[in-house]
Amino acid sequence: MVTARTEYLVDEKGRKKAVLLDIKQYTRLIDRLEELEDALDLDEAIRNGKEFRNYSVIREELLREKRL
Numbered sequence: 155m156v157t158a159r160t161e162y163l164v165d166e167k168g169r170k171k172a173v174l175l176d177i178k179q180y181t182r183l184i185d186r187l188e189e190l191e192d193a194l195d196l197d198e199a200i201r202n203g204k205e206f207r208n209y210s211v212i213r214e215e216l217l218r219e220k221r222l
Contacts, residue, residue: 159179163172175183216222 161174162170163174165171213222
């Protein structure tokens with residue numbers, strides 16, 4: 155789990171306007187978000203996929219088409 159010390163940028167009335175993160179926290183947050191997006195994409199592909207193809211067959215096709 156990503157935890158971050160929360161700091162806020164506030165306006166002259168003390169209202170929170172932005173969250174401040176150091177680069178390390180930001181990078182961990184973005185990495186985690188990308189992992190979650192990948193997991194959601196995989197879940198969707200599994201739900202909506204009608205058939206699966208063997209990786210070696212796909213790789214062979216890509217090599218033949220000079221796309222790999």
